[in-house]
Amino acid sequence: MNAEAPADRGFPWLALLFGALAFAALIGLGTWQVQRLHWKEGLIQAIETRSKAEPKPFADVEREFAETGDVDYVATELSGRFDHAHESHFFATWKGATGFYIYTPLLLDDGRAVLVNRGFVPYEQKDPATRAQGQVEGVVAIRGLARNPLAGKPSSMLPDNEPDRNIFYWKDMAAMATLSGIETSKLVPFFIDADAAANPGGLPAGGVTLIDLPNNHLQYAVTWYGLAAALAGVLGVWLWRRRSAA
Numbered sequence: 001m002n003a004e005a006p007a008d009r010g011f012p013w014l015a016l017l018f019g020a021l022a023f024a025a026l027i028g029l030g031t032w033q034v035q036r037l038h039w040k041e042g043l044i045q046a047i048e049t050r051s052k053a054e055p056k057p058f059a060d061v062e063r064e065f066a067e068t069g070d071v072d073y074v075a076t077e078l079s080g081r082f083d084h085a086h087e088s089h090f091f092a093t094w095k096g097a098t099g100f101y102i103y104t105p106l107l108l109d110d111g112r113a114v115l116v117n118r119g120f121v122p123y124e125q126k127d128p129a130t131r132a133q134g135q136v137e138g139v140v141a142i143r144g145l146a147r148n149p150l151a152g153k154p155s156s157m158l159p160d161n162e163p164d165r166n167i168f169y170w171k172d173m174a175a176m177a178t179l180s181g182i183e184t185s186k187l188v189p190f191f192i193d194a195d196a197a198a199n200p201g202g203l204p205a206g207g208v209t210l211i212d213l214p215n216n217h218l219q220y221a222v223t224w225y226g227l228a229a230a231l232a233g234v235l236g237v238w239l240w241r242r243r244s245a246a
Contacts, residue, residue: 012242019235030224034141037217047073047211051145061146065190071146073211076192078142080106083113084128084135086180090168094208100167102204103191105180106142112123115176116142116186119204134202145209147191149173163245 050073056064058078065071082104089100099122105113125131138235150171163179177187196204196207 016235016239019231023231023235026224026228026231030221030228033217033221034225037215037221040215040217043126044215050074051209051211055143058225061190062188065146070148071190073209076144076146076148078106078108078114078135078192079139080108080114080142081139081201082116082118082136083107086182087118087128088168088176088179089126089176090117090171092120094205097122100126101170103176103209103235105182106192108188112186112188113180113182115173115180115182116144117191117193117208119194119206120208121203121205125203127185131203134204142192142194143197144192144194144206147171147193147209162186167234180187 012019045085051184053073053075055077058076059072061076063070064074083106084104085106088103090103090197092099092101094101099120101120102118103115103184106116107113121131128135129187153170153172155170161168161170163175166179168176171191173187173191174184175211177184193209196205
């Protein structure tokens with residue numbers, strides 16, 4: 001028994017090393033969440049400022065996109081004629097109802113087109129013939145928010161788009177443009193979400209843009225730092241008891 005005593009009293013360097021590594025990892029995760037918190041707060045503030053500002057002329061938004069590639073939520077205004085015969089249908093839920101956002105080409109005076117999210121229609125009114133009152137003709141003025149195009153499918157969890165059925169589950173601008181017969185050279189490379197006043201004739205119901213970014217990073221940071229503190233406490237108590245028993 002005495003021969004085993006020195007081994008029992010040996011300092012637990014390996015356990016302490018693993019504990020220190022775990023502590024450092026928890027502190028690192030907490031610090032990362034603090035950094036994400038600052039980033040998210042800045043993003044929310046930027047979106048709030050952009051969306052609540054006076055609408056910019058459409059030409060200014062185009063120049064901004066050409067320079068920066070980012071005009072998400074920038075308020076703008078433009079005019080043109082809707083090409084209702086070539087609308088695209090984006091599967092969506094809005095105010096508890098299932099249906100579609102209607103993306104319609106707005107034909108500009110210079111021959112180009114921009115895909116405008118005019119708003120929501122219930123599932124049973126996917127067919128434009130069921131909402132003829134909303135198929136406004138002539139030149140219309142649109143106010144809304146510019147939205148960046150997606151680089152690709154945002155999640156593998158999303159179903160694949162079904163352009164043959166005119167059903168989209170993610171905003172594939174190229175596929176929507178192809179379905180609408182818009183030449184690439186004549187396509188404005190970002191979307192517009194029309195505001196609630198864009199369609200006084202009925203459906204689609206405009207103003208569907210949701211600006212609700214979750215910001216739980218402070219909670220996550222507190223959790224990681226709390227786990228680090230708890231680990232430090234457990235290690236401290238364990239070492240103190242080991243020393244007291246020696």
